[in-house]
Amino acid sequence: MKVKSMHSSHSMNRKENVAVIVVTHNRRQELLRCIQAILNQTMNCDIIIVDNASIDGTKEALHEMGIINHPCVHYLYRSENTGGAGGFYQGLKWAINGRWQWFWLMDDDALPERDALEKLLIQASNWKNIYGSTAVGADNGKIKLCFPARRSNQSGNEFIEYHESLANLEDVAWIPFLGFLIHRKLIENIGLPDKDFFILDDDVEYSVRAKKKGAKLKMVKSSIIYHPFQPSIPVKILNRKIYYRSMPAWKVYYDVRNKILIARRHYPILLWTKTMPGIIFRAIFALLHEKKKRQQIHAYSIAIIDGLFGRKGKRSLNQ
Secondary structure: OOOOOOOOOOOOOOOOOOOEEEOOOOOHHHHHHHHHHHHHHOOOOOEEEEEEEEOOOOHHHHHOOOOOOOOOOOEEEOOOOOOOHHHHHHHHHHHHOOOOOEEEEEOOOEEEEHHHHHHHHHHHOOOOOEEEEEEEEEEEEEEEEEEEEEEEEOOOOOOOHHHHHHOOOEEOOOOOOOEEEHHHHHHHHHHHOOOHHHHOHHHHHHHHHHHOOOOEEEEEEEEEEEEEOOOOOOEEOOEEEEOOOOOOOHHHHHHHHHHHHHHHHOOOOHHHHHHHHHHHHHHHHHHHHHHOOHHHHHHHHHHHHHHOOOOOOOOOOOO
């Protein structure tokens, strides 16, 4: 089956100058569905696929579907898996030399609604801000955000969990690389994502950097992306809400280490008052609830040491 041709006819305007950057690694079927959903958008866009050294027949499948030779598609193959952080870094680094003005970043298992980009661009009125589609999944019949959004205009810790609770344009603390729309001028101002985060929290760090330059982060309720939902458990500790998400030990390592790296770089005072207590609490929770306790605690230990010493990059958790 060949890929369907591009979208409905639209008169070109300045906002349609968009490149969608999709990073993939060994998820051929998810990627094919994602690319088809992007090609079906009501708004014209080009697609940059960053293939992080896939060995599952991704390239062959893209050839067979006619995607690689599609006039709107650019395929970048990386000889090494540099994680989502490295992939988005490479994709943006390559794309910034092109003619595009806006860049829409997403995972390979994202499925944007047909009008997701159009609805996003309607709201993208200021290049100094970052706009985000709303990534949702179904949980017990309710449409829930894949990542609880924190309202940025609140001094407290108010999280939004359900799609219906969002304002039409919601100011949030960070936007995941899952429908993340950024203008080239802002990239030129704040730089590229930190490729050495490998995976997890690279989007949080990038959001923090943008806010330091005066950017507002705005989630667009009507721009919807469907994404596999990973349930997280909200736990209250010392009057703060913490979301605990069960992850394999190797992912725990990057999540913990990168959270510490962000605090060291951007909020050194909060490292010991907020970040580390939260991590210690999660480690205790993992010890009580996770099946592979030894691997989890090993991951937490190495991550804390590497984070505090500022060690970045890809890491093998040898035990």
